[in-house]
Amino acid sequence: MKNRSLEQIFQSRRNLMLGVIVVALAFTPLLRHFILPTYTGTSEIAYIGVAADAPLLPADVPDLAMSTSVVNRAIESAHLHIDSDTLLKRLSVRQSPHSDVIPVSFSSKDAALATGVPNAIASATVEQFKSLATSQYDELIKKLNGQLADLQKQISASNASYQASVGNDSMAGVSTGLDLLAARLDNVDQLRAAAQSKLQQDLASSKTAETLSGSPNFGSVIREETLTHDPAFVAMQLAQAKDRANLESVKAGYTEAFPGLAGLKEQVNLEAAASSREALVAEQNHKGASPTYAAQLVAQQTARSIVAGDRAQLAALENQYEQTKARLVALPRYTVPADDFRVKRDGAIAAYTQVEARLRTALADKAAAASLNSLVVLDQANEAVPNMSSIVASTLVVLLILGLALGVAYLAELLDPRIRNQADVEGLYGSPLIGSV
Amino acid sequence: MPVALQDLIDRVEATRARIETQIGSTAVVNVASAHFDDGGRELAQLLAHSFTRSGYSTLLVEPRSSADVNYGASAVKDIDVLSKVRPARKGLPDVLRLDDVGVRSVSEVKDLYASIRSKYQVSITSQSFKQNPGLSGLAALADVTLISIKSGLGAKSGDRELSEMLRASNAPVLGVVLVDPAAVKAMAVLQLHEVSLIHAEQEAATGRRGALSARVG
Numbered sequence: 001m002k003n004r005s006l007e008q009i010f011q012s013r014r015n016l017m018l019g020v021i022v023v024a025l026a027f028t029p030l031l032r033h034f035i036l037p038t039y040t041g042t043s044e045i046a047y048i049g050v051a052a053d054a055p056l057l058p059a060d061v062p063d064l065a066m067s068t069s070v071v072n073r074a075i076e077s078a079h080l081h082i083d084s085d086t087l088l089k090r091l092s093v094r095q096s097p098h099s100d101v102i103p104v105s106f107s108s109k110d111a112a113l114a115t116g117v118p119n120a121i122a123s124a125t126v127e128q129f130k131s132l133a134t135s136q137y138d139e140l141i142k143k144l145n146g147q148l149a150d151l152q153k154q155i156s157a158s159n160a161s162y163q164a165s166v167g168n169d170s171m172a173g174v175s176t177g178l179d180l181l182a183a184r185l186d187n188v189d190q191l192r193a194a195a196q197s198k199l200q201q202d203l204a205s206s207k208t209a210e211t212l213s214g215s216p217n218f219g220s221v222i223r224e225e226t227l228t229h230d231p232a233f234v235a236m237q238l239a240q241a242k243d244r245a246n247l248e249s250v251k252a253g254y255t256e257a258f259p260g261l262a263g264l265k266e267q268v269n270l271e272a273a274a275s276s277r278e279a280l281v282a283e284q285n286h287k288g289a290s291p292t293y294a295a296q297l298v299a300q301q302t303a304r305s306i307v308a309g310d311r312a313q314l315a316a317l318e319n320q321y322e323q324t325k326a327r328l329v330a331l332p333r334y335t336v337p338a339d340d341f342r343v344k345r346d347g348a349i350a351a352y353t354q355v356e357a358r359l360r361t362a363l364a365d366k367a368a369a370a371s372l373n374s375l376v377v378l379d380q381a382n383e384a385v386p387n388m389s390s391i392v393a394s395t396l397v398v399l400l401i402l403g404l405a406l407g408v409a410y411l412a413e414l415l416d417p418r419i420r421n422q423a424d425v426e427g428l429y430g431s432p433l434i435g436s437v
Numbered sequence: 438m439p440v441a442l443q444d445l446i447d448r449v450e451a452t453r454a455r456i457e458t459q460i461g462s463t464a465v466v467n468v469a470s471a472h473f474d475d476g477g478r479e480l481a482q483l484l485a486h487s488f489t490r491s492g493y494s495t496l497l498v499e500p501r502s503s504a505d506v507n508y509g510a511s512a513v514k515d516i517d518v519l520s521k522v523r524p525a526r527k528g529l530p531d532v533l534r535l536d537d538v539g540v541r542s543v544s545e546v547k548d549l550y551a552s553i554r555s556k557y558q559v560s561i562t563s564q565s566f567k568q569n570p571g572l573s574g575l576a577a578l579a580d581v582t583l584i585s586i587k588s589g590l591g592a593k594s595g596d597r598e599l600s601e602m603l604r605a606s607n608a609p610v611l612g613v614v615l616v617d618p619a620a621v622k623a624m625a626v627l628q629l630h631e632v633s634l635i636h637a638e639q640e641a642a643t644g645r646r647g648a649l650s651a652r653v654g
Contacts, residue, residue: 419586419596425613429584429600434612435452436588437445437480 006410008423013409020408024401035396039114039384040107043122046378047100056129061102061375062093065125073128078120080113087117101378114384122377129375137366144359151352158345165338169327172334173342181328188324192317199310206303213296223283225290230282233275240271452583452614453487459581459611465550465560467579469603470586471595473565476616477585481563484583488559496557497532531557546575566599576608588615 010017024031045065047058056064064070071084071091080087092105104125106117131138162173171177212218227233247264254261287293419425422433456466466484470477478499485497538549553560562579576582582603586596603610 422615425586425615428596429610429613430604431584431610432612434455434583434614435448436615437448437452437476437483437617 009413010406010409013412016412017405017409020405021401024404028397028401031397031400032393033109035393035400036109037386037388037390037393038107038109039111039386040105041111041115041118041381041384042103042105043118043377043381044379045102045104045122045125046376047102048374048376056132058095058100058102059097061125061129062095064128065093065102065104065121066091067128070121070124070128074117074120074124077124078116080116080120082113082117091117091121093121104381106381108384111384111386115381118381119377122380126375126377130370133374134366134370137362137369140362141359141366144355144362147355148352148359151348151355154348155345155352158341158348162338162341162345165334165341168334169331171327171331172338177331177335178328181324181331185321185324185328188317188321192314192321195310195314195317199307199314202303202306202310206300206307209296209299209303213300218292218296222287222290222293225292226282226287227279229289230278230286233278233282236271236275236278240268240275243268243271449483449487453484453491456484456581456583456611457491460559461580463554463558464580465554465562465578467576467582467608468561468563468585469576469582469599469608470563470565470584471567471599472587473568475565475585475587477563477565480583480585480614480616481561485559485561488561493558494556495531496553496560498553498560498562499532499534543575543578546578550578566602567595575606576603577606580609581611582608583611584613585616586613588617 045061047061066088068084071087074080075082075084075087087106090107092107093102095102104118104122106114106121108114108117166173169177171181174180243264247261247268250258250261250264419428425433460466468477468481468484481497481499485495488495533553550560563585564576584599584603
């Protein structure tokens with residue numbers, strides 16, 4: 001059997017090869033995933049130990065870095081999207097016997113992961129080491145923090161009770177409350193006595209004013225001022241005086257038999273009666289026209305007002321006196337509990353201060369322990385190093401696709417069970433085609 | 438006459454003429470096929486008929502009709518071949534069925550071929566390698582071998598084995614004849630005597646009959 005040449009095979013299988021290339025191009029991202037370079041990132045941890053009782057030696061650091069606790073801590077803290085088993089398979093932590101610098105390397109096709117993992121492992125290792133070095137202080141610090149919390153609660157409770165007691169009477173919170181209230185009571189008592197005395201004086205003054213207003217001397221003056229200021233009465237007095245003068249003139253020139261005399265007399269009498277009536281009306285209704293009467297009224301009102309004010313002040317002082325007296329009696333009931341709560345609160349504050357000092361000391365000791373024996377991240381993995389360039393990777397992808405197409409074509413030729421044309425027949429039997437029927 | 442059938446006859450004649458140039462006065466022509474349905478038997482029938490119509494005394498040796506033939510203990514030399522040949526009808530080749538002679542060894546096949554060479558100018562045998570691989574291996578005993586392949590799609594595996602066998606036995610392979618399935622189907626429909634009548638009509642029209650009769654005589 002004559003085999004067809006490769007050129008003939010690829011020529012006849014060109015459509016298949018083209019199809020393979022198209023399909024392979026469609027899956028190029030997948031191919032690139034398998035061919036893409038592997039990146040390696042490396043961070044460095046330095047061991048700094050000066051104390052003889054260091055919890056871990058440099059040789060222990062690789063085991064620590066690759067421990068489950070550190071790996072899980074790194075994955076959690078850096079939010080790495082990788083499981084711990086896969087991470088451990090690609091992680092390398094090796095310590096050189098002549099160096100205290102321990103490189104942490106990780107390989108991945110993801111460049112970000114190649115740098116993120118060693119950095120996270122280095123940080124987690126350092127944190128774990130610090131945790132081991134200072135673990136003896138952690139329990140003490142935790143206990144002291146618990147005590148501080150309890151004392152804080154006690155202080156708050158005592159202070160709340162104290163404030164509640166003081167709220168019943170502000171003097172309950174003052175050590176000299178009783179003395180202050182007693183002094184205040186005496187003061188109010190004195191003010192009350194003074195107010196009483198003033199009231200008596202003002203009552204006397206008011207009474208005097210009332211008495212003066214009723215005096216006869218003032219009555220004639222007031223009557224005269226009233227009538228003088230009454231226009232009707234004054235007009236009547238003038239008319240009466242005129243008629244009376246006329247009457248006297250008639251009497252002097254005529255006898256009793258004069259016929260107009262009786263009429264004049266009657267007129268004068270009538271005017272006198274009318275004047276008297278007007279005087280009574282003026283005295284009753286127009287007394288206010290008298291300045292003296294008005295002054296008396298003002299004086300009386302002023303005196304009454306002063307007396308009323310004195311009475312009100314005296315009543316207020318009486319009330320204040322009674323209240324102060326009542327507070328003075330009740331104060332001991334509040335003072336005793338407030339003192340008790342204050343003592344408790346102050347005691348708790350003192351204890352809090354002591355525990356706080358112990359906590360500060362423990363924290364300082366812990367820091368000292370951490371600094372004496374420690375791991376530090378000496379260098380971060382800032383760049384991932386690829387094991388091949390992207391050009392090489394792309395070339396590999398192209399070659400792979402071409403090789404795949406050629407290989408599939410050749411394989412298809414090998415596996416093709418069909419006789420399809422004259423060339424196939426002659427190639428298969430090595431004999432010419434002499435005819436067809 | 439359908440154009441397709443005429444074309445078929447023309448192709449058979451051309452193939453027969455090609456064979457004619459390769460064989461001597463007497464010859465056993467072996468039509469080998471890899472599969473039983475490659476059209477080998479039909480090609481052998483067409484060629485036998487064509488040789489007969491060309492004036493050759495022709496024997497068509499057909500394969501057995503069933504796979505579970507019991508060849509029995511009889512030897513070829515004890516068989517009177519002619520007694521087994523179907524009475525010849527004019528224009529048709531004599532037919533010998535291998536079922537009837539029962540050959541089991543190379544020497545028996547040699548005897549069979551020597552016997553039919555002595556009686557006929559042309560003997561046409563058809564053997565399917567798939568059906569009877571043992572006999573196909575004896576193709577080297579024939580004077581010329583044609584390979585029958587069904588045109589169009591076909592399985593390569595059997596052909597590869599047949600090719601290897603023919604090459605190993607140094608069989609005198611003349612070439613390959615592609616048998617169109619449509620032609621095979623036509624062969625199933627048309628009987629040989631119908632084809633013979635068609636030939637007779639053609640020969641009467643072209644005056645070849647006289648020439649052929651002179652050649653046979």
